[in-house]
Amino acid sequence: MYCLPILGILARRYRIGAEQMPGNVGDPSISRRELLRRIGQGAGAAVLYQSMTALGLAGESDYSGAIDLGAAPRDASVLILGAGMAGLVAAYELGRAGYKVKVLEYNERAGGRSWTLRGGDEYTELGGFRQRCEFDPGFYINPGPWRLPYHHHGMLDYAKRFKVALEPFVQTNFNAFVHSSKAFGGKPQRFRHIHADYHGHVADLLAKATNRGALDADVTREDREKLLESLRAWGVLDKDYRYRMSQQTSDTRGYDVDPGGGLGSVPKLSSPIELRDLLQSGLWSYLTTPLDYDLNPSLLQPVGGMDRIAQAIYREVAQNVQFGARVVGIDQDDHGVSVRYVDTKRGDTPLVAKADWCLCTIPLSILSQIELKVGAAMHDAIRAVMYLGSVKIGLQFKRRFWEEDDRIYGGITYTDLPIQQIAYPSMGQNTSGKGVLLGAYAWGNSAFEFTAMTPEQRVRKAVEFGAQIHPQYPVEFENGVAVAWHRSPFTLGCFALWLDDVRAQHYENLCRIDGRIALAGEHASRLPAWQEGAVLSSLDAIRRIHARAIAKAGAA
Amino acid sequence: MKMYTHALIRRGLALAALALAAASAADEPPPMSPPGTFNDFGRFVAQDGATLFRSVCQGCHMPDARGAQGAAAYPALAGNPRLASATYTATTVALGRGNMPPFSFMMTDEQVATVVNYVRTHFDNHYDDAITAADVHGLRPQDKP
Numbered sequence: 101m102y103c104l105p106i107l108g109i110l111a112r113r114y115r116i117g118a119e120q121m122p123g124n125v126g127d128p129s130i131s132r133r134e135l136l137r138r139i140g141q142g143a144g145a146a147v148l149y150q151s152m153t154a155l156g157l158a159g160e161s162d163y164s165g166a167i168d169l170g171a172a173p174r175d176a177s178v179l180i181l182g183a184g185m186a187g188l189v190a191a192y193e194l195g196r197a198g199y200k201v202k203v204l205e206y207n208e209r210a211g212g213r214s215w216t217l218r219g220g221d222e223y224t225e226l227g228g229f230r231q232r233c234e235f236d237p238g239f240y241i242n243p244g245p246w247r248l249p250y251h252h253h254g255m256l257d258y259a260k261r262f263k264v265a266l267e268p269f270v271q272t273n274f275n276a277f278v279h280s281s282k283a284f285g286g287k288p289q290r291f292r293h294i295h296a297d298y299h300g301h302v303a304d305l306l307a308k309a310t311n312r313g314a315l316d317a318d319v320t321r322e323d324r325e326k327l328l329e330s331l332r333a334w335g336v337l338d339k340d341y342r343y344r345m346s347q348q349t350s351d352t353r354g355y356d357v358d359p360g361g362g363l364g365s366v367p368k369l370s371s372p373i374e375l376r377d378l379l380q381s382g383l384w385s386y387l388t389t390p391l392d393y394d395l396n397p398s399l400l401q402p403v404g405g406m407d408r409i410a411q412a413i414y415r416e417v418a419q420n421v422q423f424g425a426r427v428v429g430i431d432q433d434d435h436g437v438s439v440r441y442v443d444t445k446r447g448d449t450p451l452v453a454k455a456d457w458c459l460c461t462i463p464l465s466i467l468s469q470i471e472l473k474v475g476a477a478m479h480d481a482i483r484a485v486m487y488l489g490s491v492k493i494g495l496q497f498k499r500r501f502w503e504e505d506d507r508i509y510g511g512i513t514y515t516d517l518p519i520q521q522i523a524y525p526s527m528g529q530n531t532s533g534k535g536v537l538l539g540a541y542a543w544g545n546s547a548f549e550f551t552a553m554t555p556e557q558r559v560r561k562a563v564e565f566g567a568q569i570h571p572q573y574p575v576e577f578e579n580g581v582a583v584a585w586h587r588s589p590f591t592l593g594c595f596a597l598w599l600d601d602v603r604a605q606h607y608e609n610l611c612r613i614d615g616r617i618a619l620a621g622e623h624a625s626r627l628p629a630w631q632e633g634a635v636l637s638s639l640d641a642i643r644r645i646h647a648r649a650i651a652k653a654g655a656a
Numbered sequence: 657m658k659m660y661t662h663a664l665i666r667r668g669l670a671l672a673a674l675a676l677a678a679a680s681a682a683d684e685p686p687p688m689s690p691p692g693t694f695n696d697f698g699r700f701v702a703q704d705g706a707t708l709f710r711s712v713c714q715g716c717h718m719p720d721a722r723g724a725q726g727a728a729a730y731p732a733l734a735g736n737p738r739l740a741s742a743t744y745t746a747t748t749v750a751l752g753r754g755n756m757p758p759f760s761f762m763m764t765d766e767q768v769a770t771v772v773n774y775v776r777t778h779f780d781n782h783y784d785d786a787i788t789a790a791d792v793h794g795l796r797p798q799d800k801p
Contacts, residue, residue: 464755483755486755
């Protein structure tokens with residue numbers, strides 16, 4: 101998403117534990133029918149996640165620079181529904197081209213899921229559960245999207261054009277933990293240990309197989325020499341091609357006692373984890389996270405919170421945005437569109453907004469309940485897509501013990517506990533005083549279970565689980581805030597989950613303009629759950645609307 | 657939220673307004689239901705309907721099963737005539753419906769049956785024709801690869 105990256109590679113990224121991964125990894129394509137069949141065989145949640153991996157395989161963003169629509173037809177107007185990233189980009193670019201633009205937004209703020217919670221912010225989720233964020237000034241969490249891959253050119257370009265300062269988002273940290281409650285007595289392991297030892301042991305085995313001639317059929321004699329040389333370098337093997345404790349292995353996995361100065365400490369070498377323990381722990385499953393295209397370094401984040409980008413665009417179009425507008429009906433005829441909406445603060449009879457064209461960025465989970473005059477194809481597509489949930493919990497602590505005690509500066513600890521991730525702040529590192537970290541980023545079953553709790557219960561459980569990794573939690577904890585996306589009043593979920601056969605059947609029908617109505621948003625993209633998807637879908641939709649508007653004007 | 661509740665009441669959306677009013681009236685905290693349980697590596701562990709409801713269903717349908725209204729609504733399960741059909745209810749839980757995800761990917765047939773039976777006999781629902789795990793199993797696609 102937005103929230104993540106979910107999609108992609110949920111199986112690898114949000115793993116709920118290696119135990120959950122049955123042997124059918126590597127089948128990124130799965131239909132709803134096949135999914136349900138496998139479910140029938142009890143393959144479990146991992147299958148659902150695998151079904152999403154294909155969605156994560158979207159290539160590089162096809163953003164091709166600032167859009168130039170040219171001039172709008174005289175007096176042409178576009179009504180935009182939703183002031184999230186898709187709606188804001190459309191409002192800005194259509195306005196620049198000369199369209200009369202009006203934006204209706206349900207929330208009392210712009211940005212939609214591109215949202216940041218800071219101290220003093222209040223949030224009431226569905227059911228009336230109210231929270232006030234008690235973070236100290238300067239601290240925040242991004243309940244929705246929180247990182248920008250380097251290949252999300254559209255998002256990066258809007259940040260640049262609107263002069264939003266970016267800073268590195270630390271995704272991979274070799275000193276963060278990977279943790280299984282069922283391995284190593286529940287003791288969290290450093291990523292660097294698992295990383296070095298897994299590669300070392302695999303290189304050791306491969307070298308053995310090579311030297312035994314087991315690969316003779318596959319590798320020529322001269323390639324064999326190069327292979328052995330590379331295995332020794334890659335796995336840090338000794339002269340006998342064995343992965344054994346040495347100065348060199350400690351230079352990669354770290355020392356038990358680091359070298360000192362003067363008469364200070366003499367380095368103490370560290371001892372690799374045994375192959376069997378490593379394999380059985382399942383912790384190797386976390387090694388591929390930084391390999392995900394979406395999570396390759398470098399990743400970036402806006403300084404001060406993800407909402408900075410949306411807010412910067414909003415400032416340019418603010419006079420055209422109406423907050424507190426709940427859309428209840430979308431009608432169209434040959435001459436234009438007519439949208440009925442309720443002012444949530446006044447709540448009397450529906451008001452009507454009219455325009456020549458409509459760009460609707462309302463999430464499908466909401467749109468499916470709105471009276472909408474479109475053909476059967478778009479109608480069916482809107483109802484075909486399920487919305488997954490996710491949960492993020494921000495926790496403020498009295499001191500940055502993850503840095504002071506554990507020497508973890510940014511990055512993410514992965515665990516099989518229901519909190520799934522602990523993400524350390526990329527901001528304010530190595531400073532004294534308080535800090536806010538992301539104490540849970542839950543998907544799948546755990547997301548449902550956290551969602552079913554009150555916000556206070558979620559925070560309490562996040563502290564309880566997190567204490568298994570950082571025993572400092574209970575003493576240092578101050579306050580927390582929890583966002584469960586299925587209880588979000590403005591989305592009723594986190595993002596649109598397209599299974600492959602649903603996409604094959606409905607995606608183009610969803611994206612095709614129906615009369616005078618076009619849809620946009622992450623749900624109308626091949627980069628679901630990412631802001632980049634919302635931006636690209638918006639730009640694509642307004643190009644097509646503009647082409648139609650020009651054609652109509654020419655014909656008139 | 658309070659303002660929004662009043663707006664709903666004025667618009668005569670009594671049911672949704674009631675649910676919201678109950679949650680926000682007089683600034684009282686919403687009713688705390690006991691938390692459910694956490695899953696064991698992707699499987700919900702609870703085997704009884706009440707705990708499954710509290711662990712999963714009430715996330716969207718709310719602790720009082722009256723649903724919720726935001727930009728759109730989660731339907732109430734309380735007093736919902738659609739629950740008259742056990743098959744409809746079980747199919748919805750197991751295979752999903754519309755934007756609601758399928759739950760059979762993390763619940764057994766027994767769990768689906770027991771939570772369906774629980775919801776259909778609580779929250780002002782009085783349907784005593786229980787569905788069995790075997791019935792639920794029959795709802796799953798049975799074709800071979």
